[in-house]
Amino acid sequence: MRVLVVTAVPAERDAVTRAFPSGPGAGALDVLVGGVGPAAAAAATAAALARTPYGLVVSAGIGGGFLPFAPVGSPVVASRIVAADLGADTPEGYLDVEALGFGRSAHLPPERLARAAAEATGAAYGPVLTVSTVTGTAARAAELAARHPGAAAEAMEGFGVAEAAAQQGVPALEVRAVSNAVGPRDRSAWRIGDALGALTDAFGKLPPVLESWNGHD
Numbered sequence: 486m487r488v489l490v491v492t493a494v495p496a497e498r499d500a501v502t503r504a505f506p507s508g509p510g511a512g513a514l515d516v517l518v519g520g521v522g523p524a525a526a527a528a529a530t531a532a533a534l535a536r537t538p539y540g541l542v543v544s545a546g547i548g549g550g551f552l553p554f555a556p557v558g559s560p561v562v563a564s565r566i567v568a569a570d571l572g573a574d575t576p577e578g579y580l581d582v583e584a585l586g587f588g589r590s591a592h593l594p595p596e597r598l599a600r601a602a603a604e605a606t607g608a609a610y611g612p613v614l615t616v617s618t619v620t621g622t623a624a625r626a627a628e629l630a631a632r633h634p635g636a637a638a639e640a641m642e643g644f645g646v647a648e649a650a651a652q653q654g655v656p657a658l659e660v661r662a663v664s665n666a667v668g669p670r671d672r673s674a675w676r677i678g679d680a681l682g683a684l685t686d687a688f689g690k691l692p693p694v695l696e697s698w699n700g701h702d
């Protein structure tokens with residue numbers, strides 16, 4: 486099975502490829518820089534899928550972690566890939582696109598594969614939220630955590646990658662490594678190097694899981 490990994494920036498791509506110093510084996514894994522945010526990620530994924538047949542797409546990179554599930558430096562595998570701000574704000578609260586009567590706001594990775602990936606990498610396993618605006622306040626972090634119980638992480642690309650994959654009937658995973666806590670913005674506290682190292686470690690443990698997956702579950 487050929488696997489497409491989509492990262493946002495070159496540093497994340499390099500962290501993934503560092504896991505395979507002598508190549509990923511039989512040309513089975515391609516790593517693409519798709520850009521930051523769900524729209525760029527979806528466009529890049531769709532273009533790649535139009536060129537090459539893939540059996541699995543993985544959205545990968547660093548992300549914000551929700552405490553206590555995903556502390557800085559830890560890997561996360563998504564149980565759900567959720568568009569957390571695709572909807573409408575109303576005086577009565579937020580409405581997702583299902584409540585509005587159109588579209589979808591979540592994709593479900595193949596469960597056996599995602600659980601096996603989390604187990605092999607020692608990752609937190611929970612919903613990963615896709616946001617277009619990085620959370621920067623405690624109030625917003627609490628709002629997202631209340632709306633998505635057990636949310637493990639947030640990032641900016643997963644839903645775009647998964648939506649493009651779903652439109653071609655290709656399953657998707659999301660693998661993140663936590664660079665910062667979701668909460669009040671403090672860029673000086675981001676531990677990007679640690680997170681990129683954790684991303685490399687996680688991808689180094691994935692090949693047996695991918696190889697033993699039968700392509701559907």
Ligand SMILES: O=C(O)c1cccc(C(=O)CC[C@H]2O[C@@H](n3cnc4c(=O)[nH]cnc43)[C@H](O)[C@@H]2O)c1
Pocket residue numbers: 493494496497520521522546547548549550616618619620639640641642664665666667677
């Ligand atoms: O400055 C660098 O060296 C550097 C190296 C690798 C990645 C970056 C990024 O800024 C990547 C942006 C990327 O990270 C995700 N991300 C990280 N933390 C959060 C968060 O708290 N909330 C949402 N997204 C987050 C996101 O997917 C961005 O695309 C810089």
